[in-house]
Amino acid sequence: MKIILDNGHGRETAGKCSPDGRLLEYAYTRELVRLIAAELESRGLDVSRLVPEQEDIPLKERVSRANKLYQESGKQAILISVHVNAAGQGGEWLSAKGWEAWTSIGKTKADDLASCLYEAAGAAGFKLRKDETDGDPDKEGHLYILKHTLCPAVLTENLFQDNREEVDFLLSDTGKKAIVDLHVAGIVHYLDSLT
Numbered sequence: 001m002k003i004i005l006d007n008g009h010g011r012e013t014a015g016k017c018s019p020d021g022r023l024l025e026y027a028y029t030r031e032l033v034r035l036i037a038a039e040l041e042s043r044g045l046d047v048s049r050l051v052p053e054q055e056d057i058p059l060k061e062r063v064s065r066a067n068k069l070y071q072e073s074g075k076q077a078i079l080i081s082v083h084v085n086a087a088g089q090g091g092e093w094l095s096a097k098g099w100e101a102w103t104s105i106g107k108t109k110a111d112d113l114a115s116c117l118y119e120a121a122g123a124a125g126f127k128l129r130k131d132e133t134d135g136d137p138d139k140e141g142h143l144y145i146l147k148h149t150l151c152p153a154v155l156t157e158n159l160f161q162d163n164r165e166e167v168d169f170l171l172s173d174t175g176k177k178a179i180v181d182l183h184v185a186g187i188v189h190y191l192d193s194l195t
């Protein structure tokens with residue numbers, strides 16, 4: 001099984017950062033994806049990074065890359081797109097917090113992958129969000145990459161970049177390790193469930 005890892009946005013994407021500018025979503029998710037990939041590869045798993053560039057690669061191009069990898073893998077691939085959530089437009093600290101994941105609509109294998117990731121996030125002690133009552137400016141983008149990729153695809157929103165406490169945690173070594181570990185645990189659990 002090939003594991004395709006996507007990181008959210010690009011250097012020039014406006015607004016995707018903490019109000020104090022310490023956490024930039026494009027840079028942070030790239031760092032996380034590098035760490036997740038290294039950890040999975042150390043376990044002998046086959047990983048591809050969908051967007052190694054720093055730029056924001058348009059969703060259409062990302063989907064076409066993902067679908068090519070899926071076909072080349074003999075239709076044995078899964079995709080996880082790693083993001084950090086925001087309740088507002090990045091200008092002010094807000095109170096929404098927690099961890100959530102999105103899948104494409106309907107019952108697909110992505111639901112099983114998402115369940116494994118939710119379980120790992122719960123075990124890590126994160127507040128789990130299963131609704132969208134706090135608002136979600138990324139939603140359209142979510143739906144696009146999840147809807148148009150052929151492989152099971154899950155998008156993770158790893159806490160909030162406009163929640164001060166969560167930004168402190170995300171930027172700490174403990175926080176980074178917790179987010180990396182939950183992805184690795186969730187993915188490994190899902191792969192184990194297939195055999």
Ligand SMILES: [Zn+2]
Pocket residue numbers: 008009016025083084085138
């Ligand atoms: Zn995002």
